[in-house]
Amino acid sequence: MAIGPESEPRKGIRGRPDSGFRFRTQSCDWLADFRGTGVLTALQAISDWFFSLQIYLPIAEVSMNVVLMLGIGILAGLVSGMFGVGGGFLMTPLLIFIGVPPAIAVGSQSNQVVASSVSGVLAHWARDAVDFKMGGVMLAGGMAGSSLGVAVFTLLKRFGQIDLFIAIIYVVVLGSIGIVMAIESVNTLRRARRREGQVTKLHQHNWAQGLPFKMRFRKSRLYISALLPIGIGFCVGLISSLMGVGGGFMLVPAMIYLLGMPTGVVIGTSLFQVIFVQAYVTYLQAIQNHTVDLLLALILTLGGVVGAQYGGRWGARLPAEQLRLLMALVVLTVAGGLLYQLVATPRELYAIIVRGAAS
Amino acid sequence: MRGRFAALLILLLAAAPAAAKDIVADLVVHRIQITSGFAGAELTLFGAIEGKGEVIAVVHGPYARGGDLIGGRIDVVKKTRNLGIWTNGPYVRFDGVPGFYAIAASKPLEEVVTPEMRARYQLGVEAMNPQAIEATAPDIADYAAALLRIREARGLYSDRIGHVSFVGERLFRTSFAFPSSVPPGIYTVEVYLAREGRIVDAQSFPLLVNRAGFSADVYDFAHRYSAGYGMIAVLTALLFGWLAHLAFRRR
Numbered sequence: 001m002a003i004g005p006e007s008e009p010r011k012g013i014r015g016r017p018d019s020g021f022r023f024r025t026q027s028c029d030w031l032a033d034f035r036g037t038g039v040l041t042a043l044q045a046i047s048d049w050f051f052s053l054q055i056y057l058p059i060a061e062v063s064m065n066v067v068l069m070l071g072i073g074i075l076a077g078l079v080s081g082m083f084g085v086g087g088g089f090l091m092t093p094l095l096i097f098i099g100v101p102p103a104i105a106v107g108s109q110s111n112q113v114v115a116s117s118v119s120g121v122l123a124h125w126a127r128d129a130v131d132f133k134m135g136g137v138m139l140a141g142g143m144a145g146s147s148l149g150v151a152v153f154t155l156l157k158r159f160g161q162i163d164l165f166i167a168i169i170y171v172v173v174l175g176s177i178g179i180v181m182a183i184e185s186v187n188t189l190r191r192a193r194r195r196e197g198q199v200t201k202l203h204q205h206n207w208a209q210g211l212p213f214k215m216r217f218r219k220s221r222l223y224i225s226a227l228l229p230i231g232i233g234f235c236v237g238l239i240s241s242l243m244g245v246g247g248g249f250m251l252v253p254a255m256i257y258l259l260g261m262p263t264g265v266v267i268g269t270s271l272f273q274v275i276f277v278q279a280y281v282t283y284l285q286a287i288q289n290h291t292v293d294l295l296l297a298l299i300l301t302l303g304g305v306v307g308a309q310y311g312g313r314w315g316a317r318l319p320a321e322q323l324r325l326l327m328a329l330v331v332l333t334v335a336g337g338l339l340y341q342l343v344a345t346p347r348e349l350y351a352i353i354v355r356g357a358a359s
Numbered sequence: 360m361r362g363r364f365a366a367l368l369i370l371l372l373a374a375a376p377a378a379a380k381d382i383v384a385d386l387v388v389h390r391i392q393i394t395s396g397f398a399g400a401e402l403t404l405f406g407a408i409e410g411k412g413e414v415i416a417v418v419h420g421p422y423a424r425g426g427d428l429i430g431g432r433i434d435v436v437k438k439t440r441n442l443g444i445w446t447n448g449p450y451v452r453f454d455g456v457p458g459f460y461a462i463a464a465s466k467p468l469e470e471v472v473t474p475e476m477r478a479r480y481q482l483g484v485e486a487m488n489p490q491a492i493e494a495t496a497p498d499i500a501d502y503a504a505a506l507l508r509i510r511e512a513r514g515l516y517s518d519r520i521g522h523v524s525f526v527g528e529r530l531f532r533t534s535f536a537f538p539s540s541v542p543p544g545i546y547t548v549e550v551y552l553a554r555e556g557r558i559v560d561a562q563s564f565p566l567l568v569n570r571a572g573f574s575a576d577v578y579d580f581a582h583r584y585s586a587g588y589g590m591i592a593v594l595t596a597l598l599f600g601w602l603a604h605l606a607f608r609r610r
Contacts, residue, residue, distance in 0.1 A: 046431065054398040058574035059581055063398055063539035111592050119601025119607070160434075164446055279593045286589030290581055294592050295574075296397075298599065305603040342444045348512075350505030351447065353434045 030301045059293035060104040066195020066299065068098055072111075080116070081311020082302070082318075083327045085252070088113055088245030091300060092166075093334050100296065106153075106244030107291030108300070113246040113278040116308065117300040118270045124268030131219040131265045134229060135272040138251075141230035142277040145237025150284040157289055160353055164342075169242055171339045177249060178331035185324040191320065220261045220269075228259060234272065241281045246274040250329075270333060321329060369542065381409040381560040382552040384416070384513075384531075388566075391537060392571035399539045402566070403531040408552055412559070413471040414523045415464045415482060415530050415551040418566065419457040421544025425552050432456075432492075435502040449496035453489040458542035460484060463521030463533040473556040480551065484516050514538035535573060 054063045072094045080087030088109050095105040124130050156162040211225035232254045240247030251270040255261045261269070285293040315323060384406025391400045405418055409495040432454050439448030462483055464471055479484055484507055491499045523533040542577065546566040552556045570578055581588040 004506055054396070054412060056395050056397045056539070056574050058395075058577035061540075061578075062412075095376065111596050114593060114596035115600040115603065118597055119603040122601065122604040123608075160447065160537060168444070197492065211609070236438075275597075279596070282593050282596070283586075283589035286581065286592055287585040290585060292592050294577065294581075294595065296586075297592065297596065301596070301599050305599075305607070310605050317442075346445055348505075349438050350502065350509065351436050352506060352509055353436055353447075353450070 024091045027215035055295065055299075057104075057293050057296050059108075059290065060100055060296060062097070062099060062101075064100065064296075069095075069296065069299045070303040073300040074100070074307035075303075076300075077116075077304035077307020077309075078311035078314070079307075079327075080166060081308035081313075082315035083311075083323065085246075085249040085327075086310075087116075087251060087304065089170070089243070089331070090334055091304075093170060093338055095296075096166075097337075103153075103157060103289065103291045105298070106166060106242075107285040107289060108293040108296040109244035109284075110278045111292055112243070112293070112304060113244075114275055114282060115297075116304050117246055117275045117278065119308075121268060121271040121275060124271060127268075128273060129239075129265050130268035130272050131217060131261070132269075133215075134217045134222075134259075134261070134265075137215070137226050138229040138269075138273045139276050140232035141233025142237035142273055143233075143280060144309050145234035145239075146241035146277050146279060146281045146286070149238045149241030150281060150288060153285075154216040154288050155157055166243070167338050168341055169239070171184075171335050171342065173239060173243065173250075174331050174335035177340070178220050178335055179326050181324060181328035182332065185321055186327060188321050191283045191323065219265055220259070222260065224259065232258060233277075237277050240274075240277070241284075246271075246278060248274060252288065274297045360374040368510055374546040380415070380562065381412070382550055382562055383407055384550040384562055384567060386609070387549060389566060391541070391566070391568045392406075393543060393569065393574065395574045397574075399541070400537045402535045402537060403532065404534065404548065404550070404554070405456050405530070405549060406484045406562075407529045408531065410554075411527070412552045413465045414533075415462065415468070415471060415553060415558075416521075416533050416535075417460075417462045417482065417549045418535050418546055419460045419549075420546035420566075421458050421542060422455060433506075435506050436509040437496065437502070437505075450494070451496060451499050451502040453503070454488075454492045456489045456506065458515060458544065459537070459546065460487065460516045461521065462517070463523045463534045463535065465525060465531065471553045471556075476553075476556065476558055482551075483520070485512065486499050487516075502573055505510055509600060513540060515540065515542075515579075537568075541568060543570055 006036060053066045055066050056063045067274055075094070076087035076091040078087075079085075079090050091112070092102075092105045095109075096102050121130065153162065156165050211227050213226045214223060215226045216223050233252070236247040236250045236254065239250065244309055248267070248270050251273070255266045255270060256263060264347055318326070377480065384404055387403040387405070391402065402418065407415075408414060415496040432452060433456055434450045434452050436447040438445045440446075462468075468477065468483060468548065472480075472482065477483065481487055487507065489503050489506060491503070494502075507516060507518075513517050514536075521533055523529050523531050546568060548566050549561060549563045549565060552560040569575070
């Protein structure tokens with residue numbers, strides 16, 4: 001409570017008693033502090049100002065620091081711009097760390113993902129790098145998967161286990177992806193050092209070639225079973241709706257390695273698909289769980305958009321393989337932090353749960 | 360809690376036929392509004408007493424159960440380690456627990472009232488004594504202690520006794536600090552006049568804490584017209600995504 005400065009009569013700037021004329025606004029009081037008593041007071045004033053920028057999130061029902069939330073948005077945006085993924089996987093854990101209820105963090109994130117995917121897909125569309133047919137087929141699976149995901153979410157929320165579940169799924173998904181990425185990028189770096197020109201096959205022929213319902217995807221130059229993209233859409237839709245992320249970090253490798261799509265159209269197509277799946281998830285979360293905080297989503301979007309611009313510029317300067325190793329380390333750090341919270345003995349062994357009126 | 364109300368009622372009935380009230384008090388504001396910029400609030404109470412005596416002031420509530428209101432019926436769970444992971448284990452369900460509790464007195468409570476009086480009027484967090492209505496663990500007292508401890512850490516219950524200051528002989532004032540996480544609902548403010556260890560007069564009035572302004576409208580809309588809210592959320596995101604694209608388009 002910042003009642004300190006007002007409660008005691010103040011002297012003028014040069015130590016004379018105040019003659020009556022004084023700027024009334026708080027910002028000028030702040031300035032007077034700065035001139036009068038030196039750096040320490042100024043720092044104090046800056047920290048006061050920083051912590052006073054609280055905003056009450058209407059759905060989360062907590063007061064949060066705006067600068068802190070914007071900072072998280074910018075950080076996640078930087079990561080997403082650098083590595084070309086959504087950055088949501090970083091945002092949710094950080095929001096949970098600063099005290100946003102996990103269920104609200106996940107629900108609002110889905111909304112933020114819609115905004116960032118729209119701005120992303122427009123850029124790819126301008127370069128004609130979106131396979132709309134492939135995106136549409138994946139979307140069918142994604143809708144079904146995310147419906148199931150939100151239903152599971154609702155069930156877990158009712159049993160009071162949603163927070164635990166969110167933490168576990170983050171540790172498992174991020175942990176496994178981080179390990180795979182780290183191994184692969186280390187291998188590639190080592191191979192590059194040995195300068196062994198390895199020949200890789202353009203298309204891998206496997207059991208997937210035998211599946212029925214074959215379709216032609218002109219832009220991706222593929223003739224494959226529609227069941228494959230539908231299945232990928234379903235799995236990613238299920239997991240990403242539970243995590244509140246776009247799922248680009250799962251979709252992109254799946255489209256490259258499982259479908260064999262050309263890398264040029266992969267990101268645009270995955271973003272296109274993500275817009276619709278996450279718009280649908282936002283809608284479902286809003287009507288079934290009331291976990292979408294519009295204000296939180298807008299603040300995160302603002303930070304994320306700005307961060308992504310700079311992230312993209314910085315990312316272009318780093319070599320791809322080192323970038324991937326860096327990304328793997330970021331993912332593993334987040335997973336490790338969440339795992340630590342699950343395993344470490346909590347300082348308070350008890351918790352209060354307010355149950356709904358029904359129970 | 361019921362015991363306290365009964366005691367208060369008897370006191371009020373007994374005091375009614377007597378002369379004018381010996382203690383009167385009021386709040387500067389009778390309503391605390393949780394708006395978008397809400398970062399906690401300070402509630403000022405002032406009043407006057409007739410003759411000598413010490414003053415105790417209490418703010419507690421809300422007791423509404425379920426819904427989104429903290430208070431009323433709550434579960435306290437104990438975390439247990441399963442396969443190396445800490446999960447929610449056994450629980451104890453308590454009823455009639457206020458979401459907020461604060462107390463202030465003009466002198467240390469021990470000097471103002473006798474222990475019996477303290478227990479009867481449930482003065483102070485230690486005297487609150489939450490009632491368990493359902494339990495899957497035998498050590499209910501530990502759970503009750505944890506409940507008080509957690510709420511104290513969040514600033515919802517205060518174990519410290521605030522100070523009621525006198526201005527002259529008869530006028531008094533005090534203030535209570537509400538944290539930003541204060542639950543909305545109907546609160547009760549009580550003032551007691553104590554003489555020689557006994558409570559001789561009391562006054563009680565309601566205090567409303569409600570969501571107001573933009574954040575309240577958003578909350579209401581999101582819960583009442585959730586389909587419309589979901590649609591607006593999606594459309595806003597689409598709009599902002601497009602605006603972001605326009606703003607940062609490569610020139």
